[in-house]
Amino acid sequence: MSAPLFAQVNAPSTAPTLFYLLIILIGVIVLLLCIFLAKYFNLWIQAKMTQANVSIWDLVGMTFRKVNPNIIVRSKIMAYQSGLTEKDGVTTRALEAHFLAGGNVPNVVRALIAANRADIPLSYKRAAAIDLAGRNVLEAVQTSVNPKVIPCPDPTQGRQTIDGVAKNGIQLKVKAKVTVRTNLDRLVGGATDETIIARVGEGIVNAIGSADTHEMVLERPDSISKRVLEKGLDAGTAYEILSIDIADIDVGDNIGANLQALRAEADTRVARAKAEERRAFGAAKEQEMLAHVQENRAKVVAAEAEVPMAIAEAFRKGNLGINDYYQLRNIQADTEMRSSIAGTGNAVRREVAPSPQ
Incomplete structure (x- = not known):
């Protein structure tokens, strides 16, 4: 009986061990x-x-x-x-x-x-x-809340002024400042600063071009901003344009005079080309006339060569007498003398008819 009791006392207890493991796991x-x-x-x-x-x-x-x-x-x-x-x-x-x-x-x-x-x-x-x-x-x-100012044109784009030409041909260089406020209802899908700058620049050029003289624009610069604002340039953009202020206006070149000078130079070149064309045509016509003269002279020489033969034939047939022949020679000599006196040049004496044998 003592041996089993000893075995029960020394046997390891598994229940407390599982309890401790569970406590550790929960912890x-x-x-x-x-x-x-x-x-x-x-x-x-x-x-x-x-x-x-x-x-x-x-x-x-x-x-x-x-x-x-x-x-x-x-x-x-x-x-x-x-x-x-x-x-x-x-x-x-x-x-x-x-x-x-x-x-x-x-x-x-x-x-x-x-x-x-x-x-x-x-x-x-x-x-x-x-x-x-x-x-x-x-x-x-x-x-x-706080409107911002957009320079027009944008200096970062490489342009310093907006150039327009009045009806009298004088160029004006304009710098403007556009005050805008964000329109939150049109912000999604609305155009931004670049579109505002482009539209305002177009409006300024149009306003300057509508002025009769550049003095009118210089006297009333606000007329440009009023004319531009009337166009409703902020439509379809993310901004609402509050004001357009003209910061500076400078007088540029006389574009009208330059264009007229260029046009006159172009007209001069066209006139010279036409004159050269007419001169070439005249020279060609002259050469053609000279050729006709030479051709006609050749025909005259050929005709004159037939005269002595015709006179000789008239002698043989009895249609021309000796008196008629000498009278013809006298008229010819008289004509040559008058030509020499008049200074028309040395007349070449041609043998009109052979001497009668």
Whole structure:
């Protein structure tokens, strides 16, 4: 009986060992859970103290959804501290969705706060849409509160002045400043600074070109801005044009005189070309006439060569007497003498007819 009792006393007890292992496992799980929740505890306390309404489980879910909880919680705290609530669209889900879409959550919240303080109607959906469209929504709100000035033309584009020509041909060089305010309703899809500068430049050139003389523009520079503003140049843009101020006007070249000089030079060249054409045509005509003269002279010589033969034939046939022949020779000699006296040149005495045998 003593041996079994000794075996029971010395046998290892498995129940306490399992109990201790279970206690250790529970302790490790609690420790890991505390460590896991400790990194969100500070954010949860901040949200709880500011009534931002972000639970600890929302923070845990953000981790699994790959959302940075620091940005969401601090943005929501900033919104709630400024008087924005979930009724204004600033909810935890909306902020998370905007973050996952690649938006700048703090910038959107700051824009909403600025618009709320300036009493500008701006909803969270519109602010998020503006941000996702690639526009700086905070800068847009600030520009809507404090209008900005756009130089026209933009010096960074390489142009210093806008050049226009009045009806009298005088060139004017203008520098202008355009004061604009952001139109939040047209910010998404609206044109920006480049379009405003191009339209204002076109309007200034048109206004200068409509003036009869450059003195009229110099006397009343405000007529340019009034004429440009009447065209409604801010249509389809993200801005509302408040004013167009003419900063400087300089008188440039006399474009009309330069054009007239160039036109006169071109006309001179055309006239010279036509004169040269007529001279060449006259020279060709002269050579053609000379050729005709030579041809006619050849015909005359050929005809004169037939005269002696005709006279000889007349002698043989008895149609021409000796008295007629000598009378013809006398007339010929008298004609040659008169030609020599008149100075028409030495006449070449031709043998009209052979001497009668």
